Amino acid sequence: MEQANRRQFLGKTGKLMGVAVLGGGFTATAANAGLKYEMSSTTEGKCATCRYWGGIRKLSKDGKTVSSQSLGYCNNPESHHYHQTTTPETGPMKKWRKWEVIS
Numbered sequence: 001m002e003q004a005n006r007r008q009f010l011g012k013t014g015k016l017m018g019v020a021v022l023g024g025g026f027t028a029t030a031a032n033a034g035l036k037y038e039m040s041s042t043t044e045g046k047c048a049t050c051r052y053w054g055g056i057r058k059l060s061k062d063g064k065t066v067s068s069q070s071l072g073y074c075n076n077p078e079s080h081h082y083h084q085t086t087t088p089e090t091g092p093m094k095k096w097r098k099w100e101v102i103s
Helices: 002-023
Strands: 029-031 034-040 057-059 065-068
Touching: none
Parallel strands: none
Antiparallel strands: 029 034, 034 065, 057 065
């Protein structure tokens, strides 16, 4: 019985540590086994609204919110994060370029 309790404790602690490491410093909530990031589509200088960011994201139907549940890859050759994995909220970036689907 003691061994099972220890495993449960370690499993829960590991999940909490993972959320703390990935979500530290970000506004994040658990969503479908991942983290969900949302920001205004008018946000400038952040990866989620940049045309060069390679993460999975979508624009809300009303065009006011960008949502993401992943990390992404910077594809901007002018950025100091080029060829690096970044969060949707990485920034501010001087070399940021507006994502084309945002009007």
